[in-house]
Amino acid sequence: MQSVDYYLRQAEVASRFALAESDPEKAQAMHILALEFFEKAEVAKTKRSLPPTKSPIR
Numbered sequence: 001m002q003s004v005d006y007y008l009r010q011a012e013v014a015s016r017f018a019l020a021e022s023d024p025e026k027a028q029a030m031h032i033l034a035l036e037f038f039e040k041a042e043v044a045k046t047k048r049s050l051p052p053t054k055s056p057i058r
Contacts, residue, residue, distance in 0.1 A: 004044045011037035 011034045018030035 004041050007037045007041035
């Protein structure tokens with residue numbers, strides 16, 4: 001699993017590319033990619049904060 005920091009850095013890079021891109025279709029694709037990375041960072045953050053679960057099977 002990737003770290004929260006990794007996903008946040010990737011989201012920032014993708015959002016910067018979206019702002020710099022002159023082609024609207026490519027800019028939109030990069031913006032969507034940035035949003036997906038932000039979402040993955042949030043998921044990773046909640047997984048990191050959850051306590052470990054015990055397996056019912058031993």
